[in-house]
Amino acid sequence: MQRITLLFLIGLTLLFCSCRSDFETVASNGELGFSTDTVYLDTIFTNLSSSTYALKVYNHSKNDINIPVIKFAKGLNSKYRMSVDGSQGNQGKLFENVTLLAKDSLYIFIETTVKSDNSTPTEFLYTDQIEFDSGANLQKVELVTLVQDAILLYPNRNADGTTETLPIGNEKIYGFYLDKNDPIHGNELLFTNKKPYVIYGYAAVPEGETVTFEPGARVYFHANSGFIVSKNSSIHINGTKSTTDKLENEVIFSGNRQQPDFNYVPGQWGTVWLQKGSTNSTIQNLTLKNATVGLLIEDNDGKATPIKNTQIYNCTHFGIQAKNAMIEAENIVINYAGEASLACTYGGNYKFSHSTFNNNWSSPEQLAVYISNYLDGATPETKDLTAATFNNCIIYGSYSNEMLLGKKSGAAFVYQFNNCLIKSNKTNNSDYQFDTDPVHYNGIVLNKDPKFFNPNINNFNIDNTSPAFAKGNSAYLIPLDILGITRTLPPDLGAYQSKPFPK
Incomplete structure (x- = not known):
């Protein structure tokens, strides 16, 4: 009887409370x-x-x-x-x-x-x-x-209902071949500046074809998307100098998340992959940001890929990852990479002039520049590094060592740094004798803060108080800096001609 009374009182209380809530609203x-x-x-x-x-x-x-x-x-x-x-x-x-x-x-x-x-x-x-x-x-x-308004490019559905894919070795990835006679978009191998492009999946250049980007082209990638330049095909990125901060004539590759919160978020999309055997590619006035790997270049066909006036920021692993590649570059700026801003690995032939390689990624394992003549697990494991030459460059970052040479016996390892500002804590190692090894090092400014204007927002201008000011060698001069400003003599190190900072 007491139990029944208790249950009755509880029910009455709940009923009263629910009615009271309704009544008091x-x-x-x-x-x-x-x-x-x-x-x-x-x-x-x-x-x-x-x-x-x-x-x-x-x-x-x-x-x-x-x-x-x-x-x-x-x-x-x-x-x-x-x-x-x-x-x-x-x-x-x-x-x-x-x-x-x-x-x-x-x-x-x-x-x-x-x-x-x-x-x-x-x-x-x-x-x-x-x-x-x-x-x-x-x-x-x-x-x-x-x-x-944008042009959307994405894999089509096949006749059997499956989604278009691309063969990568023994695997297949979500992607499609660009079609120069596409019935909807017309020539998909020509990216104009009339509308932005949004890409889902990997857009591949068919063998023997060339994809061209006009000045001012804008390409935005969804997650797990990018470009693939296949064997015997080419990519021509034809940006030109801009006159305003809007980079109106630059070609821009970025993620498709346009909110300000995503401006500096790495890993929003995949990479631009120049595969083994790609040929005759050229890259100039490109701004690339927020990828997993910015440019992945491997095993060119014996012709160097020229890269000029290019900025690469906020990549999960590498800004440029080269594998036994050939690159000739000038006025390059790379910052914020989870492993290395520039990685020239597994041999190859490289020349960089008036470039700024910085790394402010928040990890003590980061590097601004990594060079090697080997690749663990590859066959063969080593390949000749016939040249890795850096002229009038800055190699810097937020940790005590920002350059690493990975050398193994069994293949050539040829490198030279001329008139470069370098941050390194490896001066006790025989490969890093910056003052006494003229075969590999000349005119090195060691462990001096270049006093960038604001590397946290990828602004690498310097002024005349920088240790990089007028420390370059005129023999390696690139007459115009990354912004098209005439360099003075002797030239400054890095990609930017010095100028007073805004107040």
């Missing part, structure tokens, strides 16, 4: 608080979903309130979607009778997918509002999204 009075009055959903590409953005709604009153309606001003036709405290409501557009407890808050998560049509410009604003309640109690939060 009052209508909202137009005094909700918001974490922001405008939600900016940063640049998205047409037909692609944005990231999810959060809006926090506050009830500062002492009463539990009922919000009669939360909806978009454009109603069910809005291109935005939202969830309110995990609820999807009516198609993610309309929510009725939302309870918000006293001194509490709720989250609204917002995203959008916007389709542009041929009548819209290449960039336009899509806007809407989230409306809370109505009439005298109506409150609004603005929504603003910049939408860019």
